[in-house]
Amino acid sequence: SLPGCSSEAKELHNLLRQPHIQVSDALLSAHDSVAQKDYEPVLPPMPEELPDDEEATRIVCLVKNKQPLGATIKRNEATGEIFVARVIHGGLADRSGLLHAGDRIIEVNGFPVNGLEPEQVIQVVAKSQGTIMFKVVPITERPVHNQTMLYVRAMADYSPQQDPSIPCADAGMGFKKGDVLEIVDQTDALWWQARKLPSISACAGLIPSTNLLKRKQREFWWSQPYQPHGCIQTQEDLIAIDDKCVEAAGFRRSMRLCRRRSHSISQPSCHSRCATTCHGTLASPYEEVVRYQRLPQDTYRLIALLGPSGVGVNELRRRLIDINPGIFQGPIPYTTRAPKSYEESGREYHFTSREMFDNMVYNNKFLEYGEYKGNMYGTSIETVKEILTRKICVVDIEPNAIQAVRTHELKAYIIYVKPPSMDRLRQTRQDAQITTNYYINRPFKDEDFQDMEDAARKMESHYWHLFDNVIVNDSLQEACLQLLTAVRRAQDEPQWVPASWIRPTNQP
Numbered sequence: 001s002l003p004g005c006s007s008e009a010k011e012l013h014n015l016l017r018q019p020h021i022q023v024s025d026a027l028l029s030a031h032d033s034v035a036q037k038d039y040e041p042v043l044p045p046m047p048e049e050l051p052d053d054e055e056a057t058r059i060v061c062l063v064k065n066k067q068p069l070g071a072t073i074k075r076n077e078a079t080g081e082i083f084v085a086r087v088i089h090g091g092l093a094d095r096s097g098l099l100h101a102g103d104r105i106i107e108v109n110g111f112p113v114n115g116l117e118p119e120q121v122i123q124v125v126a127k128s129q130g131t132i133m134f135k136v137v138p139i140t141e142r143p144v145h146n147q148t149m150l151y152v153r154a155m156a157d158y159s160p161q162q163d164p165s166i167p168c169a170d171a172g173m174g175f176k177k178g179d180v181l182e183i184v185d186q187t188d189a190l191w192w193q194a195r196k197l198p199s200i201s202a203c204a205g206l207i208p209s210t211n212l213l214k215r216k217q218r219e220f221w222w223s224q225p226y227q228p229h230g231c232i233q234t235q236e237d238l239i240a241i242d243d244k245c246v247e248a249a250g251f252r253r254s255m256r257l258c259r260r261r262s263h264s265i266s267q268p269s270c271h272s273r274c275a276t277t278c279h280g281t282l283a284s285p286y287e288e289v290v291r292y293q294r295l296p297q298d299t300y301r302l303i304a305l306l307g308p309s310g311v312g313v314n315e316l317r318r319r320l321i322d323i324n325p326g327i328f329q330g331p332i333p334y335t336t337r338a339p340k341s342y343e344e345s346g347r348e349y350h351f352t353s354r355e356m357f358d359n360m361v362y363n364n365k366f367l368e369y370g371e372y373k374g375n376m377y378g379t380s381i382e383t384v385k386e387i388l389t390r391k392i393c394v395v396d397i398e399p400n401a402i403q404a405v406r407t408h409e410l411k412a413y414i415i416y417v418k419p420p421s422m423d424r425l426r427q428t429r430q431d432a433q434i435t436t437n438y439y440i441n442r443p444f445k446d447e448d449f450q451d452m453e454d455a456a457r458k459m460e461s462h463y464w465h466l467f468d469n470v471i472v473n474d475s476l477q478e479a480c481l482q483l484l485t486a487v488r489r490a491q492d493e494p495q496w497v498p499a500s501w502i503r504p505t506n507q508p
């Protein structure tokens with residue numbers, strides 16, 4: 001509005017009125033007002049001349065909130081000095097960036113702590129309100145951390161409250177088999193820091209390292225009074241349940257029945273199955289995992305269903321394939337039995353000679369195989385792999401075949417079909433038929449439901465950590481929908497899979 005204002009001045013005036021300039025202006029004035037503020041504590045001025053032997057100290061002031069401080073302390077028994085033992089990743093102390101493992105604490109809120117018991121120091125910290133002031137002598141040589149993030153699936157349960165050897169139970173983090181953990185700090189060879197995913201807390205917790213957890217498992221193992229081998233027990237129990245069923249006409253029935261006495265390539269006998277399963281668990285309590293998303297051009301992931309006998313694994317599998325046989329397919333098994341008049345090789349079964357079958361077994365060609373009434377039955381890995389190049393292959397497996405499908409090539413997505421409560425089983429299975437020993441299907445009885453529950457409990461306690469998804473087969477329609485969603489997720493959404501599938505090692 002100034003008279004005789006130049007065109008440049010007008011342009012500048014217009015520019016300064018633009019919204020983004022106004023916002024930056026507001027930002028600058030906010031910055032200025034923050035910069036002018038005085039923050040507490042007000043530190044004494046630095047003395048003019050510092051004596052040469054004066055140790056460099058640091059005043060660290062933390063504002064207490066509902067979160068724990070996120071640091072542990074220890075005492076040097078010889079000198080009575082108190083040190084920061086570890087700083088918990090993501091905790092208050094860590095986020096301040098001012099306290100580090102190895103810092104020597106001289107004072108807490110003005111109280112000298114030298115010579116105090118760690119518990120007394122903790123009491124001083126606990127009593128303080130609002131802010132806590134630490135005077136520390138910083139550690140001179142801080143270890144350089146170039147940690148890479150590591151994700152693992154827990155293959156064992158852990159409870160810090162039941163572990164007398166944990167340095168600080170409150171800082172510990174419990175986990176259950178199957179939980180995915182983000183290892184954020186492996187500096188300490190014995191105690192790692194980790195977060196459970198999906199993470200609700202920024203603060204990590206202490207967990208035993210692989211070696212320490214292995215040691216604990218071994219100690220636990222040896223400290224147990226002698227019992228018959230757990231795995232052999234399970235196998236026997238499963239066989240006892242499975243023995244109820246025999247061959248009856250119908251969809252792949254004999255293959256399923258023979259499987260109950262089956263072997264899978266990674267577990268050629270019960271005894272070696274125990275060696276791989278139990279000692280395998282002892283050998284690696286954590287399985288390294290990575291996020292994997294199948295690309296549209298990749299082969300499909302194998303969908304493997306399993307559950308206690310009678311729960312409806314086969315019903316769900318059949319219904320899924322029926323929904324769209326152009327997308328879903330099951331493998332046709334191999335058998336040495338003679339074809340029946342109405343059967344055609346390559347339709348119900350691939351009929352083959354015993355010699356050929358044995359040869360396939362010898363060359364590890366089967367995902368699982370077994371004998372039933374003197375005939376051999378088996379699911380060929382090649383058949384499954386071939387289907388996966390075109391369609392989503394859906395198989396139902398017994399637990400002893402889990403390891404055989406968890407491979408780089410098949411990348412199985414394992415869905416556990418769980419029975420609903422006893423009451424719901426009674427209500428939903430009123431018209432259902434159980435396959436029994438005598439070539440007949442009969443209505444379910446309460447004992448069948450009880451057997452199903454017992455078998456489910458055993459399967460869950462041994463294999464839960466290997467399940468990618470759990471579907472409770474209550475309403476059949478609802479379970480089918482859940483199955484469809486799970487299958488879509490497995491193929492199209494990122495999932496945690498063993499790192500070895502993505503970076504194959506030379507190990508078998």
Ligand SMILES: Nc1ncnc2c1ncn2[C@@H]1O[C@H](COP(=O)(O)OP(=O)(O)OP(=O)(O)O)[C@@H](O)[C@H]1O
Pocket residue numbers: 245256307308309310311312313314315316428429432433434435473474475476477479
């Ligand atoms: N959610 C459900 N509601 C009602 N009936 C069901 C349900 N799921 C399965 N069934 C019925 O239960 C019976 C047993 O199911 P299915 O044969 O699929 O069991 P399975 O888990 O494959 O066990 P097995 O291997 O011993 O045959 C079948 O008659 C099936 O139709």
